Amino acid sequence: MLLILKLCLVPALVGAVTLAARRWGLRVGGVLTGLPMVAGPTLAFYAIEQGHVFAAGAARSAMLGICATAAFCVAYARSAARTPWPISVIAGWAAFAAVAALTYGLRDLGGIGELVLASSVLLFGHRLVPAPSSLPATSIPRRWDLVLRMLASAVAVVLLTALAAWLGARLSGILSAFPVVTLILAVFTHVQHGPAAVSVFLRALLRGLHGFALFCFVLSIALGPLRWSLMAAVVTALAAQMVLQTIMLRRTRHGA
Numbered sequence: 001m002l003l004i005l006k007l008c009l010v011p012a013l014v015g016a017v018t019l020a021a022r023r024w025g026l027r028v029g030g031v032l033t034g035l036p037m038v039a040g041p042t043l044a045f046y047a048i049e050q051g052h053v054f055a056a057g058a059a060r061s062a063m064l065g066i067c068a069t070a071a072f073c074v075a076y077a078r079s080a081a082r083t084p085w086p087i088s089v090i091a092g093w094a095a096f097a098a099v100a101a102l103t104y105g106l107r108d109l110g111g112i113g114e115l116v117l118a119s120s121v122l123l124f125g126h127r128l129v130p131a132p133s134s135l136p137a138t139s140i141p142r143r144w145d146l147v148l149r150m151l152a153s154a155v156a157v158v159l160l161t162a163l164a165a166w167l168g169a170r171l172s173g174i175l176s177a178f179p180v181v182t183l184i185l186a187v188f189t190h191v192q193h194g195p196a197a198v199s200v201f202l203r204a205l206l207r208g209l210h211g212f213a214l215f216c217f218v219l220s221i222a223l224g225p226l227r228w229s230l231m232a233a234v235v236t237a238l239a240a241q242m243v244l245q246t247i248m249l250r251r252t253r254h255g256a
């Protein structure tokens with residue numbers, strides 16, 4: 001039953017976000033990608049298979065992983081302005097690995113420390129991603145890219161949960177934030193729309209990742225049955241995304 005959920009739930013979420021991005025644009029797609037579509041179900045599976053203590057530790061570490069994801073976004077966006085997508089991918093992976101290695105050595109900050117760190121890095125990273133002067137023109141997406149995105153997300157969840165006991169809560173949590181879906185969306189955006197579109201997408205993603213960080217924080221500290229912890233975390237993340245969307249719409253209307 002759990003395997004079926006792993007193979008179906010996350011790909012379905014990724015597919016829904018992809019279709020939403022095509023319908024409402026790169027900015028909305030970026031913010032929605034910031035939702036914990038892969039990490040959220042992965043942390044839930046950790047709790048079911050490894051226990052609540054393991055999952056809470058992994059959720060705290062996932063906030064450190066968000067810092068590494070922010071580094072990926074900055075490195076990819078800045079590289080995309082000058083290089084083709086394979087070089088940008090390497091730059092993004094190298095940035096993620098470097099920051100992940102740095103944060104792995106940090107002591108446990110109790111949840112609130114990880115949240116402050118993640119939020120600060122996201123704000124700083126957003127400033128480092130260049131803002132294009134105008135939105136790029138859209139193009140017709142290829143039919144098979146949606147299947148690739150959904151397949152990659154399913155593989156990521158299955159691998160992470162299978163290796164969780166061996167990796168430990170710390171590394172499992174950091175890797176749960178690995179930008180699997182982000183990588184695929186960034187590459188397709190780069191190829192189909194160009195580097196300016198990548199900046200639009202990744203800047204919106206960095207805003208959306210604040211909701212991801214809040215999700216991990218609430219999940220790490222919530223007490224009681226798993227279903228209530230997850231419910232509180234999901235509600236927090238969705239509320240944060242709604243606020244971000246409102247702010248973005250207002251700025252767009254005023255030409256910001």
